[in-house]
Amino acid sequence: xxxxxxxxxxxxxxxxxxxxxxxxxxxxxxxxxxxxxxxxxxxxxxxxxxxxxxxxxxxxxxxxxxxxxxxxxxxxxxxxxxxxxxxxxxxxxxxxxxxxxxxxxxxxxxxxxxx
Amino acid sequence: xxxxxxxxxxxxxxxxxxxxxxxxxxxxxxxxxxxxxxxxxxxxxxxxxxxxxxxxxxxxxxxxxxxxxxxxxxxxxxxxxxxxxxxxxxxxxxxxxxxxxxxxxxxxxxxxxx
Numbered sequence: 321x322x323x324x325x326x327x328x329x330x331x332x333x334x335x336x337x338x339x340x341x342x343x344x345x346x347x348x349x350x351x352x353x354x355x356x357x358x359x360x361x362x363x364x365x366x367x368x369x370x371x372x373x374x375x376x377x378x379x380x381x382x383x384x385x386x387x388x389x390x391x392x393x394x395x396x397x398x399x400x401x402x403x404x405x406x407x408x409x410x411x412x413x414x415x416x417x418x419x420x421x422x423x424x425x426x427x428x429x430x431x432x433x434x435x
Numbered sequence: 436x437x438x439x440x441x442x443x444x445x446x447x448x449x450x451x452x453x454x455x456x457x458x459x460x461x462x463x464x465x466x467x468x469x470x471x472x473x474x475x476x477x478x479x480x481x482x483x484x485x486x487x488x489x490x491x492x493x494x495x496x497x498x499x500x501x502x503x504x505x506x507x508x509x510x511x512x513x514x515x516x517x518x519x520x521x522x523x524x525x526x527x528x529x530x531x532x533x534x535x536x537x538x539x540x541x542x543x544x545x546x547x548x549x
Binding site for chain 2: 322324353355362363365368376410412417419420421423424425426427428429
Protein backbone atom coordinates (compact mmCIF):
# COMPACT_ATOMS: atom_id res chain seq x y z
CA UNK A 321 0.00 0.00 0.00
CA UNK A 322 1.68 3.18 -1.22
CA UNK A 323 -1.03 5.69 -0.39
CA UNK A 324 -1.96 6.08 -4.06
CA UNK A 325 -5.09 4.18 -5.07
CA UNK A 326 -6.17 3.55 -8.63
CA UNK A 327 -9.52 2.24 -9.79
CA UNK A 328 -10.44 0.12 -11.56
CA UNK A 329 -7.52 -2.32 -11.52
CA UNK A 330 -8.64 -3.87 -14.80
CA UNK A 331 -10.75 -2.41 -17.61
CA UNK A 332 -11.88 -3.79 -20.94
CA UNK A 333 -13.51 -1.32 -23.29
CA UNK A 334 -14.64 -1.14 -26.87
CA UNK A 335 -13.29 1.44 -29.28
CA UNK A 336 -16.52 3.44 -29.15
CA UNK A 337 -16.86 3.44 -25.36
CA UNK A 338 -16.16 6.26 -22.93
CA UNK A 339 -14.59 5.36 -19.62
CA UNK A 340 -12.61 7.05 -16.87
CA UNK A 341 -9.67 6.00 -14.74
CA UNK A 342 -9.50 7.33 -11.20
CA UNK A 343 -6.51 8.04 -8.98
CA UNK A 344 -6.66 9.14 -5.36
CA UNK A 345 -3.94 10.10 -2.88
CA UNK A 346 -4.17 11.30 0.69
CA UNK A 347 -0.47 11.89 1.22
CA UNK A 348 -0.80 15.67 1.11
CA UNK A 349 1.09 15.83 -2.16
CA UNK A 350 0.53 18.70 -4.59
CA UNK A 351 1.77 17.07 -7.79
CA UNK A 352 0.16 14.20 -9.67
CA UNK A 353 1.14 12.33 -12.81
CA UNK A 354 -0.20 9.91 -15.40
CA UNK A 355 2.13 7.38 -17.00
CA UNK A 356 1.54 4.77 -19.68
CA UNK A 357 3.42 1.47 -19.79
CA UNK A 358 2.98 -0.59 -22.95
CA UNK A 359 4.28 -4.12 -23.23
CA UNK A 360 8.07 -4.28 -23.52
CA UNK A 361 8.40 -0.48 -23.36
CA UNK A 362 9.60 1.92 -20.65
CA UNK A 363 7.10 4.01 -18.75
CA UNK A 364 6.02 7.08 -20.71
CA UNK A 365 5.08 10.27 -18.90
CA UNK A 366 1.72 11.51 -20.21
CA UNK A 367 0.54 14.38 -18.02
CA UNK A 368 1.81 16.37 -15.06
CA UNK A 369 -0.35 18.36 -12.67
CA UNK A 370 0.89 20.81 -10.09
CA UNK A 371 -1.58 22.34 -7.64
CA UNK A 372 -4.44 21.14 -9.85
CA UNK A 373 -3.02 22.88 -12.91
CA UNK A 374 -1.74 20.93 -15.88
CA UNK A 375 1.87 21.85 -16.39
CA UNK A 376 2.88 19.27 -18.94
CA UNK A 377 1.24 17.35 -21.76
CA UNK A 378 3.70 15.13 -23.56
CA UNK A 379 2.10 15.06 -27.02
CA UNK A 380 -0.68 12.81 -25.87
CA UNK A 381 -3.59 12.30 -28.32
CA UNK A 382 -6.80 14.13 -27.48
CA UNK A 383 -8.66 10.85 -26.95
CA UNK A 384 -6.97 10.95 -23.52
CA UNK A 385 -8.33 13.78 -21.40
CA UNK A 386 -7.01 14.35 -17.87
CA UNK A 387 -8.84 16.12 -15.08
CA UNK A 388 -7.61 17.19 -11.66
CA UNK A 389 -10.55 18.57 -9.63
CA UNK A 390 -8.50 18.87 -6.42
CA UNK A 391 -5.07 17.99 -5.16
CA UNK A 392 -6.17 14.53 -4.00
CA UNK A 393 -7.86 13.27 -7.15
CA UNK A 394 -6.81 12.75 -10.73
CA UNK A 395 -8.86 11.31 -13.56
CA UNK A 396 -8.05 10.13 -17.05
CA UNK A 397 -11.07 10.23 -19.34
CA UNK A 398 -10.91 7.88 -22.30
CA UNK A 399 -12.91 7.98 -25.53
CA UNK A 400 -12.65 6.39 -28.95
CA UNK A 401 -9.47 4.54 -28.04
CA UNK A 402 -7.52 2.27 -30.37
CA UNK A 403 -6.29 -1.26 -29.64
CA UNK A 404 -2.72 0.07 -29.47
CA UNK A 405 -3.78 2.11 -26.42
CA UNK A 406 -4.00 -1.12 -24.44
CA UNK A 407 -1.46 -0.76 -21.65
CA UNK A 408 -0.90 -0.37 -17.93
CA UNK A 409 -1.82 3.18 -16.87
CA UNK A 410 -0.07 4.35 -13.73
CA UNK A 411 -0.76 7.29 -11.49
CA UNK A 412 1.84 8.84 -9.21
CA UNK A 413 2.08 11.70 -6.75
CA UNK A 414 4.89 13.66 -5.15
CA UNK A 415 5.48 16.71 -2.99
CA UNK A 416 6.43 19.26 -5.61
CA UNK A 417 6.68 18.86 -9.36
CA UNK A 418 10.11 20.36 -9.60
CA UNK A 419 11.51 19.21 -6.29
CA UNK A 420 14.22 16.81 -7.30
CA UNK A 421 14.87 15.75 -3.74
CA UNK A 422 11.42 14.24 -3.13
CA UNK A 423 10.25 10.77 -3.99
CA UNK A 424 7.19 9.80 -6.00
CA UNK A 425 4.62 7.26 -4.96
CA UNK A 426 2.91 5.12 -7.57
CA UNK A 427 -0.41 3.35 -7.62
CA UNK A 428 -0.81 -0.26 -8.69
CA UNK A 429 -2.07 0.80 -12.09
CA UNK A 430 -5.08 0.10 -14.27
CA UNK A 431 -4.62 -2.64 -16.86
CA UNK A 432 -6.57 -1.38 -19.88
CA UNK A 433 -7.54 -3.56 -22.82
CA UNK A 434 -9.18 -1.98 -25.86
CA UNK A 435 -11.11 -4.39 -28.04
CA UNK B 436 16.90 11.45 -24.20
CA UNK B 437 18.43 8.81 -21.95
CA UNK B 438 20.42 10.57 -19.25
CA UNK B 439 21.45 7.34 -17.55
CA UNK B 440 22.94 4.07 -18.77
CA UNK B 441 22.29 0.77 -17.05
CA UNK B 442 22.96 -2.88 -17.97
CA UNK B 443 19.91 -4.57 -19.41
CA UNK B 444 20.01 -7.46 -16.96
CA UNK B 445 21.88 -8.89 -13.99
CA UNK B 446 21.74 -12.09 -12.00
CA UNK B 447 22.32 -12.64 -8.34
CA UNK B 448 22.21 -15.47 -5.85
CA UNK B 449 19.88 -15.28 -2.90
CA UNK B 450 21.39 -13.83 0.30
CA UNK B 451 24.38 -12.38 -1.57
CA UNK B 452 25.01 -8.65 -2.09
CA UNK B 453 24.05 -7.08 -5.40
CA UNK B 454 25.69 -4.03 -6.95
CA UNK B 455 23.62 -2.38 -9.66
CA UNK B 456 25.62 0.20 -11.65
CA UNK B 457 24.42 3.37 -13.35
CA UNK B 458 26.33 5.83 -15.51
CA UNK B 459 25.21 9.43 -15.77
CA UNK B 460 28.11 11.33 -17.29
CA UNK B 461 26.03 14.42 -18.19
CA UNK B 462 24.62 14.95 -14.69
CA UNK B 463 24.19 18.58 -13.68
CA UNK B 464 24.94 20.06 -10.29
CA UNK B 465 21.28 20.18 -9.27
CA UNK B 466 20.32 16.66 -10.39
CA UNK B 467 19.41 14.15 -7.71
CA UNK B 468 20.06 10.48 -8.41
CA UNK B 469 16.93 8.43 -7.83
CA UNK B 470 16.40 4.67 -7.86
CA UNK B 471 13.05 2.99 -8.28
CA UNK B 472 12.14 -0.62 -8.81
CA UNK B 473 9.17 -2.30 -10.40
CA UNK B 474 8.11 -5.76 -9.36
CA UNK B 475 6.08 -7.83 -11.83
CA UNK B 476 2.53 -6.56 -12.30
CA UNK B 477 3.02 -3.63 -9.92
CA UNK B 478 3.68 0.08 -10.11
CA UNK B 479 7.21 1.41 -9.54
CA UNK B 480 8.39 1.68 -5.96
CA UNK B 481 10.81 4.28 -4.60
CA UNK B 482 14.05 2.79 -3.33
CA UNK B 483 16.49 5.58 -2.52
CA UNK B 484 17.90 8.89 -3.73
CA UNK B 485 20.94 11.07 -3.13
CA UNK B 486 22.83 14.12 -4.32
CA UNK B 487 26.51 13.84 -3.44
CA UNK B 488 27.01 11.74 -0.34
CA UNK B 489 26.39 8.04 0.01
CA UNK B 490 22.95 7.22 1.40
CA UNK B 491 21.57 4.31 3.37
CA UNK B 492 18.00 3.32 4.17
CA UNK B 493 16.19 0.16 5.18
CA UNK B 494 15.96 -1.05 1.60
CA UNK B 495 19.38 -0.33 0.13
CA UNK B 496 22.49 1.80 -0.02
CA UNK B 497 23.46 4.29 -2.71
CA UNK B 498 27.11 4.85 -3.46
CA UNK B 499 27.82 7.97 -5.52
CA UNK B 500 31.14 8.49 -7.27
CA UNK B 501 33.11 11.54 -6.27
CA UNK B 502 32.66 13.14 -9.70
CA UNK B 503 28.95 12.12 -9.61
CA UNK B 504 29.17 10.62 -13.09
CA UNK B 505 28.20 7.19 -11.85
CA UNK B 506 26.44 5.56 -8.93
CA UNK B 507 25.77 2.09 -7.59
CA UNK B 508 22.71 0.75 -5.86
CA UNK B 509 23.64 -1.86 -3.30
CA UNK B 510 21.25 -4.49 -2.02
CA UNK B 511 23.07 -5.99 0.92
CA UNK B 512 21.38 -9.40 0.90
CA UNK B 513 19.27 -10.19 -2.11
CA UNK B 514 16.04 -12.07 -1.58
CA UNK B 515 13.70 -13.60 -4.12
CA UNK B 516 11.38 -10.64 -3.53
CA UNK B 517 14.08 -8.29 -4.85
CA UNK B 518 13.67 -9.68 -8.38
CA UNK B 519 12.47 -6.63 -10.30
CA UNK B 520 13.43 -4.02 -12.87
CA UNK B 521 15.58 -1.34 -11.25
CA UNK B 522 15.56 2.17 -12.68
CA UNK B 523 18.22 4.82 -12.17
CA UNK B 524 16.78 8.30 -12.85
CA UNK B 525 18.10 11.84 -12.61
CA UNK B 526 15.65 14.33 -11.16
CA UNK B 527 16.46 18.02 -11.27
CA UNK B 528 15.48 21.08 -9.27
CA UNK B 529 14.80 23.49 -12.12
CA UNK B 530 11.70 25.42 -11.21
CA UNK B 531 9.44 25.92 -14.18
CA UNK B 532 11.22 23.38 -16.30
CA UNK B 533 10.75 19.68 -16.91
CA UNK B 534 13.97 18.53 -15.32
CA UNK B 535 12.11 17.54 -12.18
CA UNK B 536 10.07 14.94 -14.04
CA UNK B 537 10.72 11.27 -13.44
CA UNK B 538 11.68 9.94 -16.86
CA UNK B 539 12.12 6.18 -16.92
CA UNK B 540 14.54 4.32 -19.15
CA UNK B 541 14.68 0.57 -19.69
CA UNK B 542 16.32 -0.15 -16.35
CA UNK B 543 18.13 -3.30 -15.23
CA UNK B 544 16.18 -6.49 -14.84
CA UNK B 545 17.51 -8.27 -11.75
CA UNK B 546 17.01 -12.01 -11.43
CA UNK B 547 17.63 -13.67 -8.07
CA UNK B 548 18.41 -17.37 -7.95
CA UNK B 549 17.62 -19.49 -4.88
